[in-house]
Amino acid sequence: MAGFVVRSTNGKKGKALFATKQYNEGDVILEEDPLVSCQFAWNAAYRYMACDHCMRPLETPEQNVRRLAAKPDIVLPHANNFEADLMNVASCNQCGILYCCEGCRDQALVSYHRSLCYDQTDARHPIHILLEAWKQMHYPPETTSVMLLVRILAYIKQHPDPTVAAATVKQFCHRTVNEDAELVHKLLGEQFSDQLNTLRELTASVISGDSIQEFLTPEGYCALMALVGTNGQGIGTSPLAQWVNSVSQLAMSDDERQQMDLFIDKLYKDVENESGQFLNTEGSGLFQLQSACNHSCGPNAESSFPYGNHRIQLKAVKTIMPGEEICISYLDECSLQRSRHSRQKELAENYLFVCWCERCTSESSQPDITSEEDMSDDEFDDEDD
Numbered sequence: 001m002a003g004f005v006v007r008s009t010n011g012k013k014g015k016a017l018f019a020t021k022q023y024n025e026g027d028v029i030l031e032e033d034p035l036v037s038c039q040f041a042w043n044a045a046y047r048y049m050a051c052d053h054c055m056r057p058l059e060t061p062e063q064n065v066r067r068l069a070a071k072p073d074i075v076l077p078h079a080n081n082f083e084a085d086l087m088n089v090a091s092c093n094q095c096g097i098l099y100c101c102e103g104c105r106d107q108a109l110v111s112y113h114r115s116l117c118y119d120q121t122d123a124r125h126p127i128h129i130l131l132e133a134w135k136q137m138h139y140p141p142e143t144t145s146v147m148l149l150v151r152i153l154a155y156i157k158q159h160p161d162p163t164v165a166a167a168t169v170k171q172f173c174h175r176t177v178n179e180d181a182e183l184v185h186k187l188l189g190e191q192f193s194d195q196l197n198t199l200r201e202l203t204a205s206v207i208s209g210d211s212i213q214e215f216l217t218p219e220g221y222c223a224l225m226a227l228v229g230t231n232g233q234g235i236g237t238s239p240l241a242q243w244v245n246s247v248s249q250l251a252m253s254d255d256e257r258q259q260m261d262l263f264i265d266k267l268y269k270d271v272e273n274e275s276g277q278f279l280n281t282e283g284s285g286l287f288q289l290q291s292a293c294n295h296s297c298g299p300n301a302e303s304s305f306p307y308g309n310h311r312i313q314l315k316a317v318k319t320i321m322p323g324e325e326i327c328i329s330y331l332d333e334c335s336l337q338r339s340r341h342s343r344q345k346e347l348a349e350n351y352l353f354v355c356w357c358e359r360c361t362s363e364s365s366q367p368d369i370t371s372e373e374d375m376s377d378d379e380f381d382d383e384d385d
């Protein structure tokens with residue numbers, strides 16, 4: 001039995017996750033696969049080869065680091081067992097797109113790929129045209145993909161009961177028409193209303209039908225775009241990181257460990273020189289339970305992708321008592337260190353809510369400016385005004 005419940009709240013998200021039993025630090029609270037997920041468009045264009053369904057990288061750690069560092073001679077020790085992971089690679093019989101295994105291929109086909117299978121070399125295909133248009137609007141660092149939206153539509157269309165599938169998707173929408181527009185504005189920038197219209201027309205030429213018509217109207221499409229923009233959970237996988245993790249668990253002498261750490265540092269330097277910060281296979285997915293998890297600036301849980309694919313895991317980072325809300329941080333470690341004022345500002349800008357979590361409340365007497373960094377932010381604001 002699960003140790004948590006999803007409850008409706010009148011907060012911004014409309015939902016929240018509450019513990020029904022005690023969790024200790026390190027306990028797994030939940031694991032789930034997304035409803036749909038998708039690799040980012042530029043990430044795929046830069047040859048981050050991954051399973052088209054679960055985003056498991058289709059490279060061994062050694063192939064991965066050789067490509068990222070542009071050094072074909074790098075040899076990784078203790079890396080033999082990773083080759084077995086690539087023995088089961090399968091492809092779609094029609095379009096040839098790659099999957100890590102037959103299971104992923106079959107699941108993709110049943111849930112959305114049948115509607116989206118096309119000859120990848122056909123530059124005039126509507127999916128190709130939509131993707132190219134998207135790539136011109138949304139450059140790295142990527143935060144979402146129009147293909148996630150298209151997969152949601154295909155998921156509804158292919159579902160045995162499209163009404164049920166549409167209702168599942170609509171559970172993610174809690175916003176007003178104006179708030180949706182504001183979010184999409186944030187996502188696409190100044191040109192957003194023209195761009196949104198272009199994307200909507202191109203999407204409608206990729207997929208249509210009675211069961212998804214409501215999502216292809218201007219309002220419906222805007223709501224769907226806002227949904228993927230805010231509920232889309234970032235997913236990152238890296239064969240190199242998996243190898244580093246596996247090596248860190250090997251038994252070795254202090255001397256060997258020191259040598260290994262130096263070797264790993266050097267690898268990351270080589271990679272950074274050639275590929276910058278652009279190291280992971282990246283994408284996003286729509287998770288039903290995980291998306292109910294609200295933000296706190298003092299989170300009691302965190303999520304990760306321990307299996308090297310799109311399966312998410314939520315773990316307690318401190319003791320959580322029955323009845324307590326389970327929260328993660330939407331802000332990264334660095335932003336989390338900043339003052340209440342800066343955190344609230346970032347959350348308001350990116351997620352459209354003012355955070356009054358326990359930590360923010362207890363820091364309410366803090367002045368609205370605390371660090372030099374914050375002061376320069378505020379000077380910018382003043383100049384804008």
Ligand SMILES: [Zn+2]
Nearest residue numbers: 051054100104
């Ligand atoms: Zn897979």
Ligand SMILES: [Zn+2]
Nearest residue numbers: 092094095117
């Ligand atoms: Zn196919």
Ligand SMILES: [Zn+2]
Nearest residue numbers: 297355357360
């Ligand atoms: Zn807060």
